[in-house]
Amino acid sequence: MKAESSSAGAKDELSQEGVPETLRQRICRVLKEENVALRIIPVFLYGAIACTARFLALYLRQLGLDAFRVGLILTIRPILGFFCTPMWGFISDRFKIWRFVFIISIIGTMLFGISVIFIPPAEREPCxxxxxxxxxxxxxxxxxxxxxxxxxxxxxxxxxxxxxxxxxxxxxxxxxxYDERGVMVVFWEFMVAITLYELFFAANLSSLDVAIVRELKGNPKFYSKFRSFGSLGWIVGSLLSGGVLQYFRKVFTICGIDFTLTDYRCAFILMACFYVAALPIACTLKYDNIQNDKEYDVKNFVMILIKPENVSVYALAVFVGIVNSFGSYFYWHLENIGASQLLMGTATALRASAEMIWGLFFQSAVLERLGHINLLTLGLLLYAVRFFILGILTNPILILPIECVMGASYFAVWTTLVSYTVHSFPPQFTATCIAFLCSLFHNLGPGIGTVLTGFLIEKYNSTTTCIVYCVSLCCFLVLFRLARWNFTDVQPEKESMNLITDEEHEKDKMRESTQLNGTPTTQVQTPLPTVPKSYNSITKKGSS
Structure with missing residues (x-):
């Protein structure tokens, strides 16, 4: 036994050529086998987003912009994202330049994001x-x-x-x-900078998701184990930016009145630092793990997209995006029920921690056991419960366990949507379908929801808005299940779990065998998945 173990250990320390590995070669091999790059880069990307996401509106208000102008700048982001994200996905798949698009998006986002710190404030009026x-x-x-x-x-x-x-x-x-003319100049300078920023940022997250999915070789149920590191990045970015901004928060006397002003430019500098750290990692990512020899045909993509079972799922993605827009007013609601700033920060940290824990340890197992549709249903139920409790909550300390559940449900819904999308489309549409999902979930839904939530809070109050969303979630859940039952002729708990994997994995095994033996093997005829109306039938019709 000792001889066997020692020989095995010696074999492990040898490279493929039989030469002992150096320390550098061994580190590189471990990093490649464990996909460390795909675990680290979400930390930097989501950390960069967390540095500025909560402070952009505060920075604009401090520069003298009124609520209407701030709203215009914040509204342009989801509108641009809705159109630009699918555009980047189409370009990536059509010309097979996934890594180039990812690198360009990081560079553009970093440059135009940090450019806002060079916009001077408007001149002050005489006292x-x-x-x-x-x-x-x-x-x-x-x-x-x-x-x-x-x-x-x-x-x-x-x-x-x-x-x-x-x-x-x-x-x-x-x-x-501030002088009104100067404020108007600042408004248009920010509008241009944010527009260019969003043009490149639209490809950030979707390109990251494509890199993860391709690394998983068509088995996206483990996507959550990589995406969960984004939640870790959110925690790091939030705490780091919050601490730095607290340090640069000073009291100034202006025209006889004391004001506490914060140098929010530090948050944008931190954001740029995160992107600089992510850039060399993005240059090392591989996008060729799924062999893609089929021609890109937009007609086939649209035919798959408009299938009733897919339309119902993407309608759910838009609706959940609308509901998630309440997060923009979440601190407002907590302040109304007496929550402290410390409690708000703790709730945010706990939610991100719950996302990470759920993604690392539970998501893949629960998804495999329940299936896509049942897990989406469970996620919507938890959303409804959360808004019901928020609507009747009087003790703000109870928000902590609620946000833990919310973090897990949000993460479960998003990663399940990604898995469903990748399973429902052939490999040549990977970037396009993920970009389309991102445009619905992160842009179209929140864009509609921000306006709707603001109207409901202005018309009624935040508590009534929570109850309205709770009832809406319950109604949509019933309609969603009825749509699956009436318009889908496959089992909801099993559908789309094996649309691609069987055929693609068989091809991967044949390629690996060919590379090892040097001669092609006899192709084994494997039956098609037992799911009616898969994308294979649509592709054949489109080619004929």
């Missing part, structure tokens, strides 16, 4: 005009002679303005402080 604007906005009478003399009444007047600003919750509003 007499600024205080006059502030008093008008607050509905307070303004007297120049009493405001800027050295009497005690002057200080009392300014204190009164500060008190009213706190009561009306407009203390962070800086529109009165």
């Amino acid at each position: 007499d005009i600024a205080i006059s604007n502030l008093a008008t906005n607050l509905g307070v009478s303004y007297n120049y002679s009493t405001t800027f003399n050295q009497s005690a009444y002057s200080r009392a007047y300014l204190n009164e303005l500060e008190k009213i600003m706190v009561e009306k919750k407009v203390f962070e509003d800086k529109t009165w402080l």
